[in-house]
Amino acid sequence: MSETICFTLPLLPGATDADRDEMLACWQGDRADGHRASRNRHGITREATWIQSTPIGDVAIVLLESDDLAASLFGVATSDDPFDAWFRTHVQQVHGVDLAGGMNLPEQVLDYSA
Numbered sequence: 779m780s781e782t783i784c785f786t787l788p789l790l791p792g793a794t795d796a797d798r799d800e801m802l803a804c805w806q807g808d809r810a811d812g813h814r815a816s817r818n819r820h821g822i823t824r825e826a827t828w829i830q831s832t833p834i835g836d837v838a839i840v841l842l843e844s845d846d847l848a849a850s851l852f853g854v855a856t857s858d859d860p861f862d863a864w865f866r867t868h869v870q871q872v873h874g875v876d877l878a879g880g881m882n883l884p885e886q887v888l889d890y891s892a
Contacts (some may be wrong), residue, residue, distance in 0.1 A: 780823060
């Protein structure tokens with residue numbers, strides 16, 4: 779059964795355009811093949827990212843789906859694959875988050891579906 783998580787990551791001041799450009803490259807550009815291969819390798823079946831402007835700065839909203847989110851996140855955080863290493867560096871540069879060091883995931887407090 780698929781697990782889903784959604785979380786926000788703050789964008790560091792001045793990093794919004796860089797994040798937008800790189801996420802578009804992962805989706806439809808020159809990083810798309812590497813991104814797809816990475817997500818397939820780690821069992822991630824869906825990934826979506828939005829950028830939201832807020833009064834206190836921009837944030838990235840990230841949605842991930844996988845049959846085993848813990849294993850998928852661990853794989854992205856520890857892989858020696860060149861794309862995964864680049865991705866971790868990108869996240870560090872634009873969000874200030876070290877994926878290899880772990881991150882606090884959100885607590886789900888509501889899940890409604892009809």
